[in-house]
Amino acid sequence: MELRPILSTLRRHKTTAWLLILEIALTCAIVCNAVFMINHRLQHMQMSTGIDEHALVQIQVAEVAPLPDIYARAREDLAVIRQVPGVQAATLVNQVPLGASSSNANIMLEPTQRQPTLNAGTYFGVDLGPTMGLRLLAGRYLRPEEVLDSDVVLKALADGDTKVIAPVTVITQAMAQRLWPGGEALGKMVYLGPIGVRVVGVIEQLARANAYDDATAQYSMILPMFMGAGKDQSYLIRTHPQDRHAVLKAAVAALKKADPRRVVTTQRTYDEVREKFFENDRSMAGILVGAIAALLIVTALGIVGLASFWVAQRRRTIGVRRALGATRRNILVYFQTENFLLATIGIALGMVLAYGINLFLMMHYELPRLPAVYFPVGAIALWLIGQVAVLGPALRAAAVPPVVATRSV
């Protein structure tokens, strides 16, 4: 295919050609970045919590008047829940993965360290591992006798009388790797402020309640403390996935029956917890998909419109070429090549622009560098769109009969 005639034609429509190139470049740049952002969000939404989500339901209860003994109440409630048919296990925990409301602590490797090494989610409760379905990689879980009521622990810490408490913890693999890269975590000490605890177990995964950042989402630790009943605490119930809706309803009813005056503030399956946590990411991904579709449609229609004009404008020229022996195919290929040429220039410009937009986003938002694989995505999308859009007008051009050449306009 000879490019020269195409180029010389385009030179006569410089402004229009450049406008089309600019449109393709902008679309390409935005589409590259938008696809990348969608992927980023989808990956974030796939975050593993390390718990057996389909088998768990969460209930939160608030009391109308202060309780005389929150620990006794929590134990009674757990006993009531365990009586409900279908309940395999139940526990009380101060926060749940992806629950949004969180409890965290700064972790240090030395008690005298000035800067914390990392910040981790702190889970308190008894039998969390088996109930949540965590996977223990090394060591052991906390023993029930190590888990003391929070008042006892806080009083001991305030008095400096640390003999009564068991200073042990279970941490995630991600946290262990970050604290002791490549090393053994079991038996090592970590410090929460001045309080030292020994690592007795390492679990595969346990996401934090506020897992907004993928890099630190798995920094969690379990500490031996029982919080007692309270509006911020959650009863986590393990059941068979297909029974969970019925079990949730029955457990709520049983808790209400045990004390009709209290208020159940949260009752949801874990699927609902996850859905709620990623609600904004999902809607943002949806908006981005919509934006990409709208951009591609507008650009495609723009190409159709422009190509139609050019075809109409060049009817006589096409007729002359046909009369001089050009086949229908030659005409078709001519318009397709013209579009391919414009698209290629647009895409090249678009790549530079895409890179620039990504740099800007990296500076102002927490977004990683655009991986190179996304550049071909935008390029292929626009080449395809261009070829599809130009096909109609090009076919119309190919259908121009040679006799047009003999007619005066």
Added chain:
Amino acid sequence: MFGYYLDLALRSLRRNKALTVLMVLAIALGIGASMTTLTVLHVLSGDPLPGRSDTLYYPQIDPRDDSGQMPGEEPPEQVTLIDGLNLLHAKRADRQALMTGGYVPVQSDSAVVDPFYVEARFTTADFFPMFGAPFRYGRGWNAFDDETRARDVVINGELNGRLFGGADSVGRTLRIADTRFRIVGVLDDWAPNPHFYDLNTGSFGRTEQVFVPLQTAMGLKLERHGSNDCWGKGAGGVGRIYPGESCVWLQFWVQLDSAAKVAAYEQFLVHYSQEQKALGRFVRPPNVRLRNVMQWLAHEKVVPDDVRLQTGLAFGFLLVCLVNTIGLMLAKFMRRAADLGVRRALGASKRSLFAQLLVESGVVGIVGGVGGLLLAGLGLWAVRQRPSSYAALAHLDGSMLLVTFALALGSTLVAGMLPAWRACQVPPALQLKSN
């Protein structure tokens, strides 16, 4: 002449119906998307208390120990109970209030309705006059009630409707956490957005239904709701009901009516820090901040990143739509170069050709702009159906309506002028030749 040009424009537009629809739709979509996102951005970065916000300041001091201290570090975002009460009692500002969020069970005194939980604010007397909270009935409590831990409560209109059917309930009682409180005031509709005085309980669409004197609430151990940040012995952030001495968990706001008072108050905060350091309570050198409402909101970056991204995306889309329309319009005008050449040869000036073409592109722009406005209305409706906390706030106000018109007009001019100007440059003689 304008009537004639308009007639010509409409004829020309009717000749390529599909193309006209495409151009109008592209402009309408671009403007609709941009205006929807810009309105959300505008609403979220708005002033929660217009006319008052520049006299309201949020003092910050630094009571932390010296572990992890870094030069130029920001002081904590809240205050400890001791510091809060000290600053409150010092009364160095025109008005001052100490507060924290709460979450309390409420029941009407007759106890026929099941108790339900509502958001609460535990605060001190100046809260209402300082923030200009409007009362429908009654008034707030006073500083004496704060100190005597009076069981007074102010409720908002929504709760008053739910419990008392909207009647004047001042003097009546309700139960909070099984304790009887006397209603002293009922607020009118009042929900500053962003929820500037306590961003920990959510930045947008939050409003408390009951307001209880802080010391009364603490005496009754009513459950609080918010964030706390602890150091030293309080590390871990765990405590029964209220955080310990080495935790910040309350917000302290002051009203300062003049620049001189602001400077004096900042000086006072430094003196206070020095004094506390001399007493051994503070360890670090004085590290204070005194920001007004808008500075505080900017510092806290309350506008979600996603909203900024959406606005950028929408304007990118608008740009593509405009380029698209300019290209199509230009191609269309150039196709008519022969007509234009004839008109030029018959004596029409460049200016009158330009005017004629501008009328044609102007029609497309104006129709697109009106369509954009309608789409923005639809877009905002869609935003309001979304689950975000700020969803309910997405409404077009007067200033945004003006911006929309300006944007539509600007887009039209850009989209119309460039092709019209380019098409006028055609030399008449060239076009008179048969091609």
